[in-house]
Structure formats: structure tokens, C-alpha cells
Amino acid sequence: MSLEKTEAVVLRLFEFSETSLVVHLLTRDLGRVHAIAKGARRAKPRGGEYLDLLVRAEVVLLRRSTAALATITDFAVRENYPTIRSSTQRLNAAYFLDELVHEVSRENEPNELLYAAAIEGLEGLEHGPAESIAATLLAFEARFLAAAGYLPELRRCVRCRRDPAPAERIGFSSRLGGLLCSRCFAEDPGFQAADRGALITLSSLLSIHGEALGRVRLPARTVAELRRLLDGYYEFVFERRLRTARFLRNDA
Numbered sequence: 001m002s003l004e005k006t007e008a009v010v011l012r013l014f015e016f017s018e019t020s021l022v023v024h025l026l027t028r029d030l031g032r033v034h035a036i037a038k039g040a041r042r043a044k045p046r047g048g049e050y051l052d053l054l055v056r057a058e059v060v061l062l063r064r065s066t067a068a069l070a071t072i073t074d075f076a077v078r079e080n081y082p083t084i085r086s087s088t089q090r091l092n093a094a095y096f097l098d099e100l101v102h103e104v105s106r107e108n109e110p111n112e113l114l115y116a117a118a119i120e121g122l123e124g125l126e127h128g129p130a131e132s133i134a135a136t137l138l139a140f141e142a143r144f145l146a147a148a149g150y151l152p153e154l155r156r157c158v159r160c161r162r163d164p165a166p167a168e169r170i171g172f173s174s175r176l177g178g179l180l181c182s183r184c185f186a187e188d189p190g191f192q193a194a195d196r197g198a199l200i201t202l203s204s205l206l207s208i209h210g211e212a213l214g215r216v217r218l219p220a221r222t223v224a225e226l227r228r229l230l231d232g233y234y235e236f237v238f239e240r241r242l243r244t245a246r247f248l249r250n251d252a
Helices: 088-104 112-127 130-148 182-187 196-205 210-214 220-238 245-251
Strands: 002-015 021-027 031-037 056-063 070-079 170-173 178-180 192-194
Touching (some): 002 112, 088 130, 130 210, 130 220, 170 182, 178 182
Parallel strands (some): 031 070
């Protein structure tokens, strides 16, 4: 039995009893943790100190080796992201971020890069201008994919490692994991035609952070192209369609 204090983001909430909730937390130090919050359903919010999806908090967890669920003994909200909650477009992007993180995080397997990517994504959606929401989310996705080990090859041919010529037709292979040059199309007959500029944009977003990211404005055509390619890639990697992806298409 141990008491552990860490920072966390709430990913999922489930009813457990008339008074309690089961909570899935993405923690900074412990990976994804499933815990019970006793009395959470009957507790009245005080100054914003309450459990909700996408709340960032300092938590104290009681963990027993014989118990499937940890117990939340203390929960202090650091950020509840009111701007995200007041905007349908920001909230849709945050729910998509949440689903991606929950999909790849693992119980009791810390991933500091994944946690950092999630926090940076939420902070960008909270504080960035509305015009930068698409860039903020795509930058999160690039960092998320890198942290999870799924980042596709975006600049060179994933098969032959060649740099395509400037005017060369290229494709994107979800099965092989990235860009295909015209010489390697036969390696995956199911490849999708792709715009090289859009792939380079996604790669470039990896290195843009904070206020600089808030100044990025992406053409609607580039956003639509990356959404199309990434949606297909996620479906291949996760073997299912992400439920929240349709909300992003509605916002496009």
C-alpha cells in the first residue's frame, strides 16, 4: 500500500455507485491510472474543486497491490479550461485529443512525453486564438504520435528513403507508415494520393510551441488534407474509427 501524489488530467468518468465514480486519469508520473472517487457524485462543487472531463489537477492516490482500482484521497484542481468549455470548436478538438490519449496510454506505464503533449495541447486550445485551433490540434497530434511511437515518415519515402523530387507525385501509406515516392507506389496498392506540402507542414509543427504556435494560420485546404490522411492512418493503427473525428469534420 502506498500514497502517491502526482499531476493528472481526467480522461474518463464512469458511475460506480450512487455516490462514487470510477475515474481514468492520465498522470504525469504513473501513466494511466484507474481510480475510484468515493462520494464524488454527491459532493457539491466548491470553488471549482470537482471532477470533470479534461480537468487538470493535483491528486493523491492510495494504491494497493491487491486492488484493481486506486483510491483518490485528495483532488485539487489546477485548471478546468473554461475557454475550451465555452466554445464548441475548442471542445470538439479537446474531446478528440482526449480520445487519442486514452487510446494509446497504458495503465501504470509512465510516458512523460505523452503527458507533456496532452498538456501543451490543452493549454494551446485554452489560450490560443480561435484562428489557430486547427494548427494547435495538428501540432498536438504530431507530438502525440511521436511520443506514442506512431509518427509516420513525413519527408522521405518510407520504403526507399529517397527524397521525392519537388514536382513528383507522392502518396501516403498507412500500412507502411508514411510518405511513398512514385517509384514505390507498387509497395502498397492501397496508398492514398497526398500533398507533399501538407506533410511537410505537419512535420514542421513538431518544432513550433507556445505563442509561436498561436500565430500559425493554416489554409483550409491543408487542414482538410491532413485530416483526411490522419483519419485513415488512425483507423489503420487503432483498427477502428475514432468516434470524435466526425466532430472535427463538422468544424472544418
